[in-house]
Amino acid sequence: MNVNTPNSFRTGPDENGLFGIYGGRFVAETLMPLILELEQAYKAAKADPSFQAELDSFLEHYVGRPSPLYFAERMTEHLGGAKIYFKRDELNHTGAHKINNVMGQILLARRMGKKRIIAETGAGQHGVATATACARFGLECIVYMGEVDMERQKPNVFRMKLLGAEVVPAKSGSRTLKDALNEALRDWVANVEDTFYCIGTVAGPHPYPEMVRDFQSVIGRETKEQMLKREGRLPDSLVAAIGGGSNAMGLFHPFLDDKDVEIIGVEAAGLGLKTKTKHAASITGGKPGVLHGNRTYLLMDDDGQIIEGHSISAGLDYPGIGPEHAWLHDMKRVEYVSATDKEALDAFQLCCKLEGIIPALEPSHALAHVMKIAPKKPKDHLMVMNLCGRGDKDIFTVADILGAKL
């Protein structure tokens, strides 16, 4: 462990929204009063048992929680080492973990009396989840999506439209997720009175990283309970994929103070870290900077200009990472590694064949790392991988790469 190991890894952020030097509130003055208002509203909701009760009810009856903790028996046999469990968050309504956070934020928006919801989306999963919750509560929904991503993820664009959302193409810059975030922030400054910005990951200005983490932590809390019930003890290791890092933070956070639990985050190495620009591994291939309201590890050039990330998975090619991950990396509490496009694609196919589960390309990165380390672990090593999304949305991308015609 590093020097100055804190008594707890679970107390952040501080009152300024900082995890060590990461996080903060780097936004234009127009947004400051809104962010302060949101912080107060979230504090009040968090302290109100009726808010949590309402959220729990929706998570159970609408989202379908708790998600199963599934023993991946054939994957375990195939790899011949650790006993592998999948946390099945791909079975949630809308097919990914994103809805956990969205339900929380939308219920908060309702409490605050906001009628217009905006969101950014990369692969479209957060956009679909937001459009879904907005439909459920009759709220206006505007989703910003990079023009390039709209082309790559046509089925999700249509899903959002079916759900009544307006999908607005982000045409500036590299026309991907980071630009969708810029456009959403531009919308917010222009519509401060009635608009709630529903951020999809553990990034952005304080209080978003904390709030999204809290809403996603249901993943880790359930895992803890389920594993204790199943095996009578905590897991030995946790593995999750990281773009912005919300599924990973949701799984990790409840375990951060369980010192014997090894925690591993897997970033997207795209075509390889050596390519410098053709990956999306902000921690293993980037350095600290300030973007989208927070200080964190970023992909950028020597002049501080942001480099667009690359990954086979549109959900991971964001040039930053949540600030709490940046801090956990510096504190050496969580180990951050990476998996390439090819490794993820191999894991994707193996999961289909061995377990009868088509995983999203995002958790396929986590599985790729499980495939690397599980064989070296003893058979009584309990490993949990967050299967945070299903792969239906990715079959077109995969078919394209495998040369299959649909």
Place this chain on the structure above:
Amino acid sequence: MTTRIDRRFEALKKEGRAALVTFVTAGDPDYDTSLKIIAGLPKAGADVIEIGMPFTDPMADGPAIQAAGLRALAAGQNMKKTLKLVKDFRKQDKDTPIVLMGYYNPVYVYGVEKFLKDSKTAGVDGYIIVDLPPEEDGEFCIPALKAGQNFIRLATPTTDDHRAPTVFHNTSGFVYYVSVLGITGTKAPDLKSVKANVNRLRKHTKLPICVGFGVKSAEQARAIAKDADGVVVGSALVQAVEKSLTKAGKPTSKTAKAVHALVSDIAQGVRS
């Protein structure tokens, strides 16, 4: 301690007129043309020059200034060259205040102390860093004030009487009042609300208040100059650059002239 900015506003106060603050992006469309544009601004009627430091992800800017930043970056502009631009400008003009405006990341990556030292040497007088609100003053604002430079704050329609003291606490030079809710260059300011807000903010600060975001014409400038201490024009100038370019985005003989002509026109509005 007074700065070039303080001296300029004092002089204009004696003259009894508002300042014209002009914004252009450093290195747009390329270094040489950009220097030519900036060098001609004082003669065209600019009292204070804001120079945009290009950034890939300008969250508070509209399409015109975003495009200008990307043009500059494509032409090879970087922070070193932006400081060189100021240095080159100072060779011929020792009096016109220069304010660098932009986003924090390129400054942070350059290194705050080194940036303050190098930019002061180059002849920069103040800074507007859009994504550094008072809550982050420890990052750059306090070091800048300690270095004897001005840190200019944006006040917005959301800056109510409760928020205003926080916004004006560590600020100097002048206040940039953002006249619309939204991004640069997209909506026209509502003159009535501008007047009311400027008068309201005066209760909280003695600094000159300049008004910008969406000012495009001499008429608007004239109307705003009646209530404010300065008028900021940015997107309109950057659009003038854009319109003058060839289809391939190259500068023409008209590029600098187009900007200077528009500045002269708006300056007449401010001065009348």
